[in-house]
Amino acid sequence: MSTLFPRIGRRRAVQGALAGAVVLGLLLWWLLPLGEKPPSGTITFSTGTRAGVYQKYGELLRTELRKDMPDLDVRLTTSAGSQENVERVASGEADFTITAADAVETYKLAGKPGADELRGVTRLYDDYVQLVVPNGSDIQSVADLRGKRVAIGLPNSGVRLIATRLLKAVGIDPETDITPRADGIDTGPGRLGDELDAFFWSGGVPTDGLREIAETSAFRFVPIGDDLVTKLHESGGATRYYRTTNMPESAYPTVQNGAVVPTMAVSNLLVTRADVDPRLTEWLTRTVLDSRDGIGAHVHSAQLVDLRTAIYTDPLELHEGARRYYRSVKP
Secondary structure, X not given: OOOOOOOOOHXXXXXXXXXXXXXXXXXXXXXXXXXXOOOOEEEEEEOOXXXXXXXXXXXXXXXXXXXXXXXXXXXXXXXXXXXXXXXXXXXXXXXXXXXEHHHHHHHHHOOOOOHHHEEEEEEEEEEEEEEEXXXXXXXXXXXXXXXXXEEOOOOOOHHHHHHHHHHHHOOOOOOOOOEEEOOOOOOHHHHEOOOEOEEEEEEOOXXXXXXXXXXXXXXXXXXXXXXXXXXXXXXOHHHHHOEEEEEOOOOOHHHXXXXXXXXXXXXXXXXXXXXXXXXXXXXXXXXXXXXHHHHHOOOHHHHHOOXXXXXXXXXXXXXXXHHHHHHHOOO
8 A cells, every 4th residue: 555645544534524515515605696595475577468478488487486486476467568567667566577678768768757766687589570461461561551450559568669650650640540459469360351451569479379370360471671660760769779680481480481571679678676686686587597498498589588698688777686697607
């Protein structure tokens, strides 16, 4: 036996192992910013209409949060959409929500109550504007909607905000130049053709409410070109959050037949208030990023949640809890 490495006694070995375990435990405790015991309590999460992506995403995220924080009661409340969601969080009626960046900016520019208390948690995925008409329709552009029966979304929805701006950009008064209907994704698809000539929807793709009728109904998408998006930008304000893009051909294969659809998109944000517990927000942020693939298997748009872009929550600054999480995983 080598004299350079004498045999260590059993007692000393055990003592060394125990000391090492203690040191390792302390090191892990120090490295894990979330601590040992998960947050508990009750939070309210405002989603959207029942057939929309916000609601589906909220349901799946609640399931993931239960795994990570079993003593946290997450209560989901449906809403008209983005505009109502912003107001609910700003007023304290809800603690977290998903909303589009243009709706947040619109609320802030209007100087509404609680606007300064809004904070970003993460940038999620993009909403695509989808203008839907029957296959045999003569509507080829937004300008062709004049005199038509058009669903422009529920009051206080993000769809209503976008549809109104698009119509005004082509010189159409949403109140007098069309027959406006307050249908959302839950009722619009079923009324297309008989009661509606067209309907607007803004959401992640594919949206279940459209994907379901795509199997049985004949409809198509009206393109929204970059010239129209340019007109929106010229009006200033929250329109800077709109950008030209193409709806991928894989969104609704039976409708698009391998073709992309020119349209515009706006990013979605997970939003909270400055006074929400930073530790809770840090845990929630971690779950959102860690559950991307699991949720994405059911909500395709959720696959686009990315750590590299999650911190860009403009027009909101990051919540302190979210900032702690991003610092902890910074390479």
